[in-house]
Amino acid sequence: MIMATATLATQPLPVLPEGWAGEKDFNPIGSLSAATQRTIEPVGPHFLAHARRARHKRTFSEDDRIQAQEAAKKVESTNDDEISEPEDPMDLQRDAKDWKSQDHYQVLGLSKYRYKATEEQIKRAHRKKVLKHHPDKKAAAGVTDDDNFFKCIQKAHEVLMDPVKRRQFDSVDEKADVDPPSKKQLAKGNYYKLWGSVFKSEGRFSKTTPVPEFGDENATKEQVDEFYNFWYNFDSWRTFEYLDEDVPDDNENRDQKRHVERKNTNARKKKKAEDNARLRKLLDDASAGDERIKKFRQEANAAKNKRRLEKEAAEKRALEEAKAKKEAEERAAQEAEAAAKAEREAQKKAKESAKNAVKKNKRVLKGSVKEANYFASGAASAADVDAVLGDVELVQGKIDPEEIAALAGKLNGLTVADEIKSVWSAEVKRLVEAGKLKEGDAKSLA
Amino acid sequence: MAETGSRPAPGDRTVIGLVFGNSNSSIAYTLDEKAEVIANEDGDRQIPTVLSYVDGDEYYGQQAKAFLVRNPKNTIAYFKEFVGQDFKSIDPTHNHASAHPHDVDGVVSFTVNDKEEAVEPSTLSVSEVTTRYLRRLITAASEYLGKTVTSAVITVPTDFTDKQKAALIKAANDADLEVLQLIAEPVAAILAYDARPEATVEDKIVVVADLGDTRSDVAVVASRGGMYTILATSHDYEFAGCHLDQVLIDHFAKEFIKKHNTTDPRENARSLAKLKLEAESTKKALSLGTNASFSIESLIEGIDFTSTINRLRYEMSARKVFEGINRLIEAVVKKADLDVLDIDEVILSGGTSHTPRIANNLAALFPESTTIVAPATCATAINPSELLARGAALQASLIQEYDAEDIDQSTHPAVSTVKHIANALGVVTLAADDASSESFTPIVPAETAVPARRVARIAGPKNGGDVLIRVVEGGAHIKVTKPEPKQKAETNGAKDEDDSDDSDDDSSDEDDEEEEKREKVWRIGNTVAEAAVRDVKKGSQVEVTLTVNADLSVIVTAREIGGKGGVRGVVKAP
């Protein structure tokens, strides 16, 4: 033998994610989840090497040895308890010729399995019966001519091992039926369990597998829908030829033969139709009392109602919001207008008071020169008055209201002509310097 | 299994491998680590398990088998299965045409005239019969080898009870044969293959179908690092060689009745015995050629019968048996919680495995990735009738130096019963074509006995760099893709015309349907550890070694091949 080298994998390893960290680049995360105790076959060079290692400096105590034996998972099914049931004394008396009416499962001791029995179980059950009832054994024990039950066993085996014949028998094996629950049974609850087992047994006739289960009160709407869809479209392999009347075997009476054949065909059809109707009724009954369907319908209705109410509420809300919005806009417009008006009025007032202030200050300016007697010694002539007032107006025209106010401030309260004059001349001088007046302008005030 | 009886010292042993079947037995020995099956003085390597007494002379093998026609009452056949069994638990079906077993205080016994001047016939227990028969085999082997055979490894079916084992050992000891070890038949078959010099030790799941004369036994075996663990078995008494004989018996009997308008030759014991022998030889001929003759002198009422049959016709008549074998094998795979896609090899063993149809049917049942190791499907297949004897001889040569105590200690369940991991252990890799989809690459497969160590070499990322080793458990499941429903129009029209003549049954529309696609896909399970291998060069490979210890703790090591350093870490036992 050649020792295998490493296995090769072509699919690449992933790149280390950004930020991955581990102590010495290693992170233990979990552990192995499961193991089974099994027995390795003590054969071959590799096992012997294993045994050498396992036994190295070690002797196993008797306890170790017993424990190991018991802990190992068994692969051989040593007992056939699962297929042991007491034999029915009536069966043991059966006439093998009457095989059509025999319960093949019961004859083999498989009553509790029926259509569920696997091929292996049938073979094992059959063998068990053969061991017990083989005519050669009975002959060896001095019992002769008692192979009737053995023939029944062989017939049961023949039928159950032939997939076609087995289906024909299973089709009419009413002992595998689960009757629909009565009202009384249902009254105690267990609706889903009771109907569930009815459909589980009916499901044995399905051409398609797996057959959806009835489920319980927690089933989703999809599951329930799938269940009823499947069953209302049930595709059954159930046939009824097992119940055929025997067709006469002789070639003489061909008409009679044909007659029986036709009768059988019709009977099969009729039984099939009845069976379909029966299944439909089962479904109707099951669905009629199925609280889940009601619940889903109510939920659907409730959902619909909820949607309608939500829609109405939403519409109402939208309407109200629109109204409120419009009102707010109107209110804002009004307020804005009022504010603008107030503003305008305030501006007007301010303008007016500024105007009044200017007027008042101008009166102070004019009053000051009048107070100073137009800077004339003695009675001022009309020409003096005119010249002075003309210059006052010239200066007034060159300065803005603030400067007027400032000038008026300085002049206010002055009574002495020289003082008044010096204020004016300073102002004229300022204006000349500022270039607003020319040298020689407002001469009467300079 | 404490054997009694003569115990040669290890150095003085001459060892053989021995197969003691219901219908045939065989002997093999090893020479330079190669096993050879020995032919007896009649030139037979398959020696019928039959004893016959005529005028005080004892015949065995092929000669005894021939006496089933003329001397059935004093011919003992099909007794192997009865060794160590109570009368109430035996099936005497196959003894109908030879000495009948009867009940002597629960002991299965045969009564035959084994003396020259038979005043009183002798009643022999099945153990005595076995001892006498084994003695003949040992003599044949000793003559062939030129020295007295002292010891043997004997194969037994996996359902042989402790009582049967003990009785077989006792019967062998009474024939002066030391039994080194009884080994399971399917494992002997695997060992015969694994011991070939060109074989490699691989982890694989093997189905061994041992198709004999009266029974078919199937085992699913996990072969892990050269060690074998049986996962499931099944035993069948309905689809085996004798049932194929029966098909031919029925076929030719009917033909004979039709042709000669006689009574049914199957109802006359002697005619039936002739039919049976000829049916078997015709059946064997049909394994080689596509036509075989069937010819019996004086079948009944002095009428000779000669006929032929072709393989196709035979295969059609035997269809039920062939289909039964397929179903049997499929069912054991299922019993082991596996799918046909999980099976790497199917080894066909036993005489009936020569039948080409059986191997071909299995080739159709299993995917292409499964090797069907049988003469019809595999050029390197070993003669299926010789597998068990070779395996037994190889095992005998491995342990011939052990003293009895050592064999007992080494093969005891305290040594052989260990934990096997339930899930595969491996690492996460990226799909070759799609770097965003992660997949699972197994390194230690499920059902591996611990401690176990496996090494894998895995490609680094395309551009190299730092690499993540994420050690996870993996679970396999079968993904089924249904074919697109076919357009009806496609199948109508011209196509119907040319295939209407070659299929006369109604299966043709089934054949038309495209099969659904089934594939095994891995699911990434529980994360066990993460490790980093840094600075892997572009194009480099990373070697990951996983060691699962006996307590299920795991040691992970990983390194760049050709690079320096690497990473090592330990995951605690659960």
Ligand SMILES: Nc1ncnc2c1ncn2[C@@H]1O[C@H](COP(=O)(O)OP(=O)(O)OP(=O)(O)O)[C@@H](O)[C@H]1O
């Ligand atoms: N070349 C062949 N082609 C077909 N069948 C064969 C061939 N050679 C042997 N056989 C059949 O194989 C069967 C014997 O197989 P084998 O020697 O493996 O049986 P066995 O192990 O002694 O019997 P059992 O399994 O009942 O204990 C017989 O039915 C025999 O006819």
Ligand SMILES: [Mg+2]
């Ligand atoms: Mg065999």
